Amino acid sequence: MTPLNCNSTPPRSKHRVLVHASNECSRDETVDVAAERDASRHVQKPTARDARRERVHVVAKGATVVVRAAESRDTAASRDERLTNASRECVDSSTAQVVPSRTARVDIDDAPTFRPTMAEFADPIVYLTSIEPLARRSGICKIVPPEGATPRWNADAWSRDDDARFETKLQLVHKLREGRLFQFGKEYTKGEYEAMAKAYEETWARTHPTTDVKDPEALERAYWDMVETRGEKASVEYGNDLDTKLHGTGFGADEDGGKHPWDFEHIFSHPLNLLRVVEHDIPGLTKPWLYLGMLFATFCWHVEDHFLCSVNYLHRGAAKTWYGVPGSDAEAFENCARATVPRLFEQAPDILHQIVTMVPPGVLVDHGVKVVHTVQQPGEFIVTFPRAYHAGFSHGFNVGEAVNFGHVNWLDFGRRAIDVYSTGSFKRNAVFAHHRLVSRAAEMFVEVLRKNAPAVRSKVIGAVVSTLRKELETIVCDELVDRASIVRRGLNVAEVEPPNEDDDACCVRCKAIPFLSVVRCKCLPTAVRCVRHAMDACDCGPDDRTLEIRVSDDHLRDMSRALLLGRDDEDADESNAWSDSPAAKRAKPTAVR
Numbered sequence: 001m002t003p004l005n006c007n008s009t010p011p012r013s014k015h016r017v018l019v020h021a022s023n024e025c026s027r028d029e030t031v032d033v034a035a036e037r038d039a040s041r042h043v044q045k046p047t048a049r050d051a052r053r054e055r056v057h058v059v060a061k062g063a064t065v066v067v068r069a070a071e072s073r074d075t076a077a078s079r080d081e082r083l084t085n086a087s088r089e090c091v092d093s094s095t096a097q098v099v100p101s102r103t104a105r106v107d108i109d110d111a112p113t114f115r116p117t118m119a120e121f122a123d124p125i126v127y128l129t130s131i132e133p134l135a136r137r138s139g140i141c142k143i144v145p146p147e148g149a150t151p152r153w154n155a156d157a158w159s160r161d162d163d164a165r166f167e168t169k170l171q172l173v174h175k176l177r178e179g180r181l182f183q184f185g186k187e188y189t190k191g192e193y194e195a196m197a198k199a200y201e202e203t204w205a206r207t208h209p210t211t212d213v214k215d216p217e218a219l220e221r222a223y224w225d226m227v228e229t230r231g232e233k234a235s236v237e238y239g240n241d242l243d244t245k246l247h248g249t250g251f252g253a254d255e256d257g258g259k260h261p262w263d264f265e266h267i268f269s270h271p272l273n274l275l276r277v278v279e280h281d282i283p284g285l286t287k288p289w290l291y292l293g294m295l296f297a298t299f300c301w302h303v304e305d306h307f308l309c310s311v312n313y314l315h316r317g318a319a320k321t322w323y324g325v326p327g328s329d330a331e332a333f334e335n336c337a338r339a340t341v342p343r344l345f346e347q348a349p350d351i352l353h354q355i356v357t358m359v360p361p362g363v364l365v366d367h368g369v370k371v372v373h374t375v376q377q378p379g380e381f382i383v384t385f386p387r388a389y390h391a392g393f394s395h396g397f398n399v400g401e402a403v404n405f406g407h408v409n410w411l412d413f414g415r416r417a418i419d420v421y422s423t424g425s426f427k428r429n430a431v432f433a434h435h436r437l438v439s440r441a442a443e444m445f446v447e448v449l450r451k452n453a454p455a456v457r458s459k460v461i462g463a464v465v466s467t468l469r470k471e472l473e474t475i476v477c478d479e480l481v482d483r484a485s486i487v488r489r490g491l492n493v494a495e496v497e498p499p500n501e502d503d504d505a506c507c508v509r510c511k512a513i514p515f516l517s518v519v520r521c522k523c524l525p526t527a528v529r530c531v532r533h534a535m536d537a538c539d540c541g542p543d544d545r546t547l548e549i550r551v552s553d554d555h556l557r558d559m560s561r562a563l564l565l566g567r568d569d570e571d572a573d574e575s576n577a578w579s580d581s582p583a584a585k586r587a588k589p590t591a592v593r
């Protein structure tokens, strides 16, 4: 299949670069857990009203009440005491967004766990597509490889001699509800990070003798106590988003020197992963990322870019607790996040894209959002499905790896992601051109069908081609309608060659990356507009603007028609139906043929 072409362009960062947070108030100093326990305590007696309510929302700007818990942290009494104490804690005016409250809910449903047979496990994307109808209902699922089929650990990537350094993100666990951008932590080699993480773990275990650090539920309670009540403070460092090209993959070669079928490089180049047509080298998206975690290191709530799926593997070390929300509840999740921290969303509408916010699962449940959890042990995969919000934290030092993939069932979500990016309450840049991806994938499958006639009869390929064709028809229909409307407005029309992927540019108005055509104006020829925003961004008239058609109407129709080859015999009667289809009828021809 088409090899991945890694070009030399500087990789786009998948996520926004995090900057040093401002507005740090004096109470925000980071302190290690042991020192914190000896800090002086100022407990203000709760009011009767506070004590009656399980969750109390009190905002007392500017006050400086600090609450500390009793020694025995795991008894219900002490938690309740902290609840009422914490309810009195305030948030200063610079950060008055989140009021400590607790739900103590960890009794949510488990995400489904799948245990494929050796035969099922052999093809990751075919297997994931088969379990998707069930797994998607939970947003995330766990895959336990069959016995003897666990990927080998790449010991070379963990050599102590490896002096490649990376910078961590400093996370204040007790402030994770506030959505602050993470400051940078220290620089480590992998070996140094491991030593630091293990020392922290030992100190924490010693100073919390009543918490069984091997018990995931006990750690989960301790974690949410900290996040929800801020009864205790912890600052940890997360070695996230490490480029495997610099730091090595955790996947070792098989005995015969080949790649494990679930090796992420292998998953990425899988014929049914449409994302592989993206030629840009995008770390974390088209290239795996490595994650080094420590006790309480957190990945905050987020969805994958372009609502892609992700697959995550825990190579070694301590477990990770995961939370997931199905894609069907994504908007409910966003509404809940907005409702619980409205000020945060006012100040930074795209806060969920910055992956710095934790909303407790109990709060989501209270808002009617479906949320599940699971514990990922080393040797297990977690898969997240399209638009499924997910979050979690580590139970100690560990090494994980993740990559995105987009199979054919993702296409519809990918298109909707662009709509959400460009028309939602906030704008954000697309990471790649969705229409370029669909066109390329279509061309690729047209080629597959042309060269390999038996593939046409393959149920899997047939289903992929059929879905791809429907997606292409939707896009082509919209595009032709928009082109026709632009032509009616009297803009100039020119046919041009599509640019290299490196030269893809966002629409100045909506931040989508148009591919099939763009509109430029004489006044600033470098700025592109998508067809929907042809008349935006300046006051010039239609005469000054040009619709640049990169893929002709005919070629779009030809591609769609060529994909009809992949349809079943009973559908084959419709094989000349494109020109009569409702989509084609709505699409008026434009000036360029």
Ligand SMILES: [Zn+2]
Residues within 6 Å of the ligand: 422, 507, 508, 509, 510, 511, 512, 529, 530, 531, 532, 533
């Ligand atoms: Zn636009």
Ligand SMILES: [Zn+2]
Residues within 6 Å of the ligand: 521, 522, 523, 524, 537, 538, 539, 540, 544
């Ligand atoms: Zn202009």
